[in-house]
Amino acid sequence: MRKIKYKKGRKVQPTLLEYTGVHKYTHTEVQLFVYDDNDLAEFHEFDIDEMQKHVNFAKTNWLNVHGLNENEVIKGIGDYLGVDNFMLSDILNTTKRTKLDEYHDTLFFNVKSLLPEEDSNNIKVEQISFLLKNGILVSFQEKRSDFFTHIRERMRTHSGIVRTKKADYLLYLLLDAIMENFYITIENEEDKVEELINLSKKDTNLSVLEQIEKHRDNFNFLKRSIIPLRDSLYSIKSIKDDNVFDAIESNNFTFFERLHQKCLELLEQIEYDMTTLESASNFFFSTQNHKMNEVMKTLTVVSVFFMPLTFIVGVYGMNFENMPELHWQYGYFIILGCMLLLLLGMIYYFKRRNWY
Template sequence: MGMNVRKFQTFEWVDYENPKKSELAELIKPFGIDYHVLEDTLQVGHLPKIEKLNNLNFIILRAYSVSPEKQSSTISDLTNKIGFFYNDSTLITIHQKGFKFLENIGDDIEDPESLMIKIVERMLETYEKPTEWLSDLMDKFEKDVFLHKLQKFSVHDLYYGKAKARVCKKLLLLTQTVLNQVQVHPDNVTKLQDEKETLYNLIHQLDEFLEDANSLLNIYISTTSQKTNEVMKLLTIFSAFFLPLTFIVGVYGMNFQHMPELSNPYGYYYTILTMILISVLIFVWFKRKRII
């Protein structure tokens, strides 16, 4: 377990990284935190939440913690959480994974609320790269579909892109609900409002991706169906031409002894001429019906 204690001018920040339940329960005993609440901070897939304890505010939030390209569709694979316990004199953070954004935090923080908001700001910044990556991915998909490069279009990649966007949107909506319930001192209201606006912009971008992905998938299916229909149409036209010709060839391929046309010196030419005439009539009919 990693433990880091920083003393600011008016408060103390205690950060626990990858703690064991038994160790953490003993260390946090002086703060009077219930053991069942601690279990929430150590539960791998716990969603964002807020809870008011006797003398502490308790918040769980999740930060995006893998590369944007990773193909995964689960919350625990894409994100990791941080649990916050804070009051006017102390901020406690608990997390399993190490986060670089918890480093290099200046000493000019006025109070635990300001530090908590600063960490939330950096957590929200972790969603910016995957959101930008999804936007670039959508541009690539649109080029593949609209510039007739369907062979490069990957439904597999689109699925994981949609799954990633859904997970991020779900977590950000829950985070938005949490931040809307956070009560802060008047000096920190503007800071918190800035994070709410950042949240709104991220959710809006993910909404756009999901809408574009659904539209693009429908266009892809429609385009693929159209190409299939064109192939079927071409095969039908060929069949319409060759079916009567095949019938004539089949008739004169029968081995009957008495077939007058077989003994006629011009029988072969009459048959070929008939086949050409039938083909021309079929072509003219297709043209009039605007089938070809």
């Protein structure tokens, strides 16, 4: 079972800028995309000291950060945007759950991206954070990945409406790409569950039950990851109702409502899959009980075969003198023949009754 790890060090300074993830040796790289309907400019290996020079608030700006180890880079971006340290601390603290914060004119979104590990039943977890403020969107990833490659290509080829929209629509696209990973993970889990159901019908090895419990934990973990995302997306509705936060255009709230609907669909699918997994567990125990019943049936039949034979042997094993059969010349062979005929008769009778 996955547990939340308690970290003593964070109790002293809650706003301490300290990366707590596993990718501690990943070099921090920054990309900047500045675009509108007519133009697109890309800056790779971007130096944050040049933000004042290249960021154009008359256009849409997307600052994408790979790697969270260099605190001075994260701090420099926060200083440029005027973001409080507690938000930067949440970006670097990967133990935080998914959440949405609206603070003054800044929208902070923190989400977990999940993908299945190859050749394993484990799930990879990566925290991705977003800052949306004044026409600029900053995304923070723990490592380089291809989650957003198709969005970059759409920008370069001017496909769709991404170049005609603002940073809030870009935030929707990035969140939608992350949610696609949930679908991939659930589909991968479903394929393995289907294999387990087939295996549980014929294999009573305890390793099957261990795999079932492992996937049950995975589904619970998926559920625990999606529920706060669902709640955060629902909170965007309150931003719309308050009508005090203009970083999201009113006609773009419907896109975030679609993401909220996707979360509900994912949760419904997980509930269905967990029910299916329960069926696999029931199949396993049914198969195990059936096999045990077959063993007990075989042992019972064998015991019944030998019970009358044991009785006959016991009778002629008594030390009485007046047992005429003991003095017959062929008494031994007659009794053996009777025992054999009795055994064959019982086998025939049991076979006719389909008792074995």
